[in-house]
Every structure is written in C-alpha cells, then in structure tokens.
Amino acid sequence: TQLLEQSPQFLSIQEGENLTVYCNSSSVFSSLQWYRQEPGEGPVLLVTVVTGGEVKKLKRLTFQFGDARKDSSLHITAAQPGDTGLYLCAGRKDSNYQLIWGAGTKLIIKP
C-alpha cells in the first residue's frame, strides 16, 4: 500500500505549457519534501514544506502544502525541456525521522 499517491504517473507536454502534479495521502505529515531525479542520478531536493497551507516558489515552480497537511501539489509554469525528470514527494510523520516516498511522476517536456 502506497501511503503517498502521486498523480499522474506520467505526463508528456510541450514546452511552454503549464502543469500540476499531485501528492496525496490519507495520513497527516509533519513535513513534506519534493525531489527531482534525472536518469542515472540520485534525487535532488527541491523544497521542504512544513506548515499547512504553505506555498513556496522556486522560479517557475510553485509548491503547496495542503491545509490539513495530507497532500501537496507542484505547479510548473511555462515548462522547459530542462524540467524533464522524475518528480518525487516524500513525507515525514511525527513518530520518526524516516521519509515515506511516493512512486513519482515522470515528466517529459518536449521542445
């Protein structure tokens, strides 16, 4: 059972389009992180959100943590080929420090 469900699993769009990917759970997380992983490399941290309703921006990427801290979204504006990769969300519960990972959204931006 996947505690963190990511959707869509796969997304292929044209350069310049906007997109949103989601990370959902029935559980509450004390914090949630988003990572991007490129082929042949390990995941790289993009952002950490800790407060319900929090919104963080990283250039063209906007991250939001749900009010109830059960879900999160990543919105990309004017996607570029360099945004191509596997986007992973990972959450921590209060009880321990271990991260629980989603299965990822594979994003392809076509030039």
Add this chain to the structure above:
Amino acid sequence: ETGVTQSPTHLIKTRGQQVTLRCSSQSGHNTVSWYQQALGQGPQFIFQYYREEENGRGNFPPRFSGLQFPNYSSELNVNALELDDSALYLCASSLRLANSPLHFGNGTRLTVT
C-alpha cells in the same frame, strides 16, 4: 564540500551470490540511509545508520544488512541474491535533524541474473 559517492556504479551478480555496495557520506553528515529503487518506482527505505548503529529499518529481510564506519562511510550487504533484488541502490547522507534534507549519491545499478 565533497558530495555523496557510491561504488561501484554498475554490478552484475548471479542469483545466490552476495554483494557489498559502498557509500561515502557528504562531509559533516553523520547519518546515512539506504534505499532500493525499482525501475519506474520511488525509493523504498531499507535502513538508516547513525553513530555506527542501525537507527530504523524498512520492510526488508535480514539478508539485507549494513555497516557504518567511524568516518560515517557505509556499506550495504545483500546475501543470497534474488532476481527481484535487481534495482538501483541509493545511499543518502544527512544530519540527524528533523527535516534535514537527504543528499543522494548517484546509486549502484545492481542486476541479478
């Protein structure tokens, strides 16, 4: 600063054999975690080491074992390899603080035939 390095990058083993994967932590980091990532999936937590002791374990059998050394480098050992063990094995180092980001190496691609 030196990032996380893993060796080897690729490895092919036969079912039933044993394998040791190695990881050097980023300088200043005292915690190391190991993950298994199957193709098209997210990482699955294997275990974490802090101060040379196992500090949390995921749903993996005892044939998956590890070590952390005084310099915080680490090894992952897998005995009696099975075909389903074929995956990318990722090592991540961090500080032992809440919300401390994980710094990943580029992984070891293990193929079991």
